[in-house]
Amino acid sequence: MTVMTRRTFGKLTLGAAGLAAPLVYSRNSWAAGKQIQIGIWGGSQGEFVKKRIIPAFEKDFDCRIVAEEGFTLANVGKMRATKDNPKFSVMFIDDVAIPICKQEGLIAELPKSDMPALANLYPRFGFDGWGSALAISVAGLFHNTEVTPPDSYAALWGPEYAGKLKLVSPKNTPSVFFLIVAAALKTGKPFAEAQYQIDGAFDKVAEIKANVQNLFDNGPQAANEVAQGQADIGLLELSKYVYPYTAKGAPVTMSFPKEGSFAGNNCQVLVKNGPNQDLAVAFMNRMLEPAVQKAFSEYAFTAPPVSGIEFSNETLKYLAYPVEEMDKRGLFTPDWEFINANRSAWTEKMNGIFAV
Amino acid sequence: MxxxxxxxxxxxxxxxxxxxxxxxxxxxxxxxxxxxYIVFPPRGFTLKWYGEVLANPEARGSFLFSLELAAIVTAISLALGIPCAAGLTRYRLPGQDAILGLILSPLIVPLIVTGVALLQLFSLLGSRATFAQLIIGHTVICLPYVIRSVSASFVLVDRNLEDAAAIMGAPPHVVATRVIWPQVRPGILAGAIFSFIVSFDDYPISMWLADGDHFPVPLYLYTVIERSFDPSIAAISSLMILFALLLVLVIEKVFGISLARLAS
Amino acid sequence: MTALAATFAKDPEFRGAEVRLSRITRRYGDLTVVNDVDLTASGGEILALLGPSGCGKTTTLRMIAGLVAPSSGDITIDGRSVVGLPVHKRNLGMLFQNYALFPHLTVLENVAFGLAMRGVSKAETSERAREALRLTRLGNFEDRMPAALSGGQQQRVAMARAIVYRPRVLLLDEPFGALDKKLREEMQIELRQLCNSLGLTTILVTHDQEEALVLADQIAVMRDGRIEQAAPARTVYERPTSRFVADFIGTSNFLPAVISGESGGLTLLQGADGRLFASAVPNDLTAKDAVMVAIRPESVRLSPGAVPAGEANAISGPVLRTVFKGQLLSVWIAMPDGGEFVASLPIEDTVQSNPQPGEVWTARWASERTLVVRGQ
Structure with a gap:
């Protein structure tokens, strides 16, 4: 039916052996022949999960992991549509959606005793046991390397940036970061307080309109356009969409103004009543193991949510790691429950302001 | 002329x-x-992106899978759609408008809604057969195109020609093959092409029903765009354009139907 | 055309079949479209089914063809019942109003179709189809597509196609409706000659009384699903049995009257205002029947002055208007009861006597031209 057989994957896993945990084979025999479906992200992270992590795991456990690349909202939609008879066992979603999934009864609590790798997880990425982060990106500005970025977001409202900015579309999660920035600038308060005052900040949002060349909803494409000089600066986007270009030599990179940066947390959740839960838990544990986390982070330029991983200085340029570095950079995680409740109203207001 | x-x-x-x-x-x-990364106008010249795409087992797998899916869906849509179109146009049936409305309804609802509804239905039925689900899902959205285009050609069939042929001694199966078929053939071919392309290009239905083993080209393209925006995306797009062009040429050569006739 | 007849003469067995309809009825739900029709077309005869639209003539033809099944009654061709016999086994030929040529086949392929269906060898099919086309004067058009032909040429292809396999019966459904008048008249004559020389039994549906008169040996006038009158063409014109027939074929002045007696082969009638009529045309009507006297305008002679009292088969009154129609002059005379009476004079006669509006003139006609018809 399809050529994406297990064997072909095997050929692709060059050097993937290092990702296999040093476990004794016989201990995993319970999983032999089992299969689960998981929903992952697209992008370079998805590529790495599919080509490197899964083949090694399948080999160790003699099982089959069928991974479908998607995105957070689609993955939540699939969990909703198959709630009574789940098709997926593990879902990769952004932290923004975890409260929703929990509320709707789509996900199960992680069984701590069966997941030794949870021991090293920073508590802030544990979501009270309803999932774990897998990768932390930092959201900030991305700009053409020939442009000197401002050290404060406030400068982007100035006339010298007229028509030179690309703004993230209200459809995308980083749009919320932009609203928090606008509220912070208006009120002079830090992000943690400003996020509750977004409703009063839309006059500030409207003021930037003259500087915005257009809205973008595909981060990699926007980064590509900035690299080509079609715009000077894009705001805001997660580092994982931008740094892969930087590393390839494209003239685009990120900068993080003094007001602080945002954490974009890519997470995994366990689908409630999903097939073969034991295998699903084993896979989620594998995702958090140090060897996997190191390679995954280096490939996608994201920070691991677990402690004790060593990176080269070259890599550390792109990562906010370890947790002390995150705090130093003022990495902020919004109150998603509050934000989700207001998001659609804000999206409408944004559409009203930026409608052509 | x-x-x-x-x-x-x-x-x-x-x-x-x-x-x-x-x-x-x-x-x-x-x-x-x-x-x-992608630039326009292009800088330099290379065919390496095509090589990369063609050598990539993921890309090849998705492409072949989409081909297989579109071919099966088109065959089923024709098998169901031709008798249905013939019945709806050649006989007055009770509830005819309701039947037609029902068949065309997947085109009225946003496809993304049709897709999630199908996923929910299959889930309730306990079905895990992804390939069959995709075939059913695509047939649901391809059938309306087949029925519309085939119906249009059946409406134009001159019933007098059938009477004339029968009077000259043609039994019903000969009337069907030598009189009706030549008149409806362009409509059926147009329906087949529509069906094939609708299935081949479908994103919203596949997005809900596909899984990692059954991953059509449009889904693959989307994930690749997220991975990195390099010229291999343009290469895949170009290959799809060339493929569509090839399809049209083959149809012209093999079936001897000019596009001008299809359009008329 | 005679050459074509010669090719058919190669088959000495050939003769047109007799078609007989016995008590044929066709209903659609509550609607009876054809009602208890008895009709016979003898071998080699041309029969016209004539009537206004909706009279059931086309349905009758389609029942003969087998395209519509009768609700009751029997149809025989050469004595053999064909009810239940599928269309393609009836060995008929048919000309359609829109010719029904296959647009995807060439002229030659169209003509060859019926032969191919009969399992005639390829070589013979081709030879006979070419011959039929030559004989319908379309020899140079073999490889054309029908769409590239004029209406008249398409008609000839349809004709060649219908007769090439020598059907026993030829059915024509308003075959000349789409042609202009001059071409139509030409084709009518050609068809008549063709059918006569082939000895084909031909059944023609038309609403055009002139076409029926030109083409047919027998005319069956239909009205509301029934046969109103079936008789040789000339009889239908000269001796219509009902007001409907007299009105549909030709034009007539209708004068109300009652049969008052019979004398020396003449039917005597009494009209309004004490008018008297005598008819020498045979009829089977009695004093009890509601009848009318019908006078064809061309049967009338006109003379100046008023009619003497008591004269039969005459009417007089002031001329209302005259209309010049080429060979004829139509003259309208006002009758005392307010009606109008129309007479047609041959144009040569108007040299002698030329009626002018306002003058009183008398119309007279022979008892042989006094028609007595059923109706009111």
Whole structure:
């Protein structure tokens, strides 16, 4: 039916052996022949999960992991549509959606005793046991390397940036970061307080309109356009969409103004009543193991949510790691429950302001 | 046939063709750029992106899977759609309008809604057969195109020709093959092409029903765009454009139906 | 055309079949479209089914063809019942109003179709189809597509196609409706000659009384699903049995009257205002029947002055208007009861006597031209 057989994957896993945990084979025999479906992200992270992590795991456990690349909202939609008879066992979603999934009864609590790798997880990425982060990106500005970025977001409202900015579309999660920035600038308060005052900040949002060349909803494409000089600066986007270009030599990179940066947390959740839960838990544990986390982070330029991983200085340029570095950079995680409740109203207001 | 075409008309047709074709040329040009990211106009010349795409088992797998899916869906849509269109146009049936409305309804609802509804239904039924689900899902959205285009050709069938043939001694199966078929063939071919392309290009239905083993090209393309925006995306797009072109040429050669006739 | 007849003469067995309809009825739900029709077309005869639209003539033809099944009654061709016999086994030929040529086949392929269906060898099919086309004067058009032909040429292809396999019966459904008048008249004559020389039994549906008169040996006038009158063409014209027939074929002045007696082969009638009529045309009507006297305008002679009292088969009154129609002059005379009476004079006669509006003139006609018809 399809050529994406297990064997072909095997050929692709060059050097993937290092990702296999040093476990004794016989201990995993319970999983032999089992299969689960998981929903992952697209992008370079998805590529790495599919080509490197899964083949090694399948080999160790003699099982089959069928991974479908998607995105957070689609993955939540699939969990909703198959709630009574789940098709997926593990879902990769952004932290923004975890409260929703929990509320709707789509996900199960992680069984701590069966997941030794949870021991090293920073508590802030544990979501009270309803999932774990897998990768932390930092959201900030991305700009053409020939442009000197401002050290404060406030400068982007100035006339010298007229028509030179690309703004993230209200459809995308980083749009919320932009609203928090606008509220912070208006009120002079830090992000943690400003996020509750977004409703009063839309006059500030409207003021930037003259500087915005257009809205973008595909981060990699926007980064590509900035690299080509079609715009000077894009705001805001997660580092994982931008740094892969930087590393390839494209003239685009990120900068993080003094007001602080945002954490974009890519997470995994366990689908409630999903097939073969034991295998699903084993896979989620594998995702958090140090060897996997190191390679995954280096490939996608994201920070691991677990402690004790060593990176080269070259890599550390792109990562906010370890947790002390995150705090130093003022990495902020919004109150998603509050934000989700207001998001659609804000999206409408944004559409009203930026409608052509 | 022999009427002279005014130069103005020619010019207007030329401009329209240019507007239609120009956007298709852009990815072709971008795909040969020797840069790590997409630029237009292209810089340098290389065919390595095509090599990369063609050598990539994921891309090949998705492409072959989409081909297989579209072919099966088209065959089923024709098998169901031709008798249905014939029945709806050649006989007065009770509830005819309701039947037609039901068949066309997947095109009225946003496809993304149809897709999630199907996923929910299959989940309730306890079905895990992804391939069958995709075939059913695509058939649901391809069937309306087949039925619309085939119905249109059946409506135009001259019933007098069938009577004439029967009177001259043609038994019903000969009437069907020698009189009705030549009249409805263009409509059926048009329906088949629509069906194939709708299935081949479908994103919203596949997005809900596909899994990692059954991953059609449009889904693959989307994930690749997220991975990195390099010229290999333009290469895949170009290959899809060339494939569609090839499809049209093959149909012209093999079936001897000119596109002009399809359009009329 | 005679050459074509010669080719058919190669088959000495050939003769047109007799078609007989017995008590044929066709209903659609509550609607009876054809009602208890008895009709016979003898071998080699041309029969016209004539009537206004909706009279059931086309349905009758389609029942003969087998395209519509009768609700009751029997149809025989050469004595053999064909009810239940599928269309393609009836060995008929048919000409359609829109010719029904296959647009995807060439002229030659169209003509060859019926032969191919009969399992005639390829070589013979081709030879006979070419011959039929030559004989319908379309020899140079073999490879054309029908769409590239004029209406008259298409009609000839349809004709060649219908007769090339020598059907026993030829059915024509308003075959000349789409042609202009001059071409139509030409084709009518050609068809008549063709059918006569081939000895084909031909059944023609038309609403055009002139076409029926030109083409047919027998005319069956239909009205509301029934046969109103079936008789040789000339009889239908000269001796219509009902007001409907007299009105549909030709034009007539209708004068109300009652049969008052019979004398020396003449039917005597009494009209309004004490008018008297005598008819020498045979009829089977009695004093009890509601009848009318019908006078064809061309049967009338005109003379100046008023009619003497008591004269039969005459009417007089002031001329209302005259209309010049080429060979004829139509003259309208006002009758005392307010009606109008129309007479047609041959144009040569008007040299002698030229009626002018306002003058009183008398119309007279022979008892042989006094028609007595059923109706009111």
């Amino acid at each position: 022999t009427a002279t075409v005014s130069p103005w008309l020619k010019a207007i047709v030329g401009v329209i063709l240019l507007i239609v074709v120009a956007p298709l040329v852009v990815p072709l040009l971008m795909s040969i750029s020797d840069t790590a």
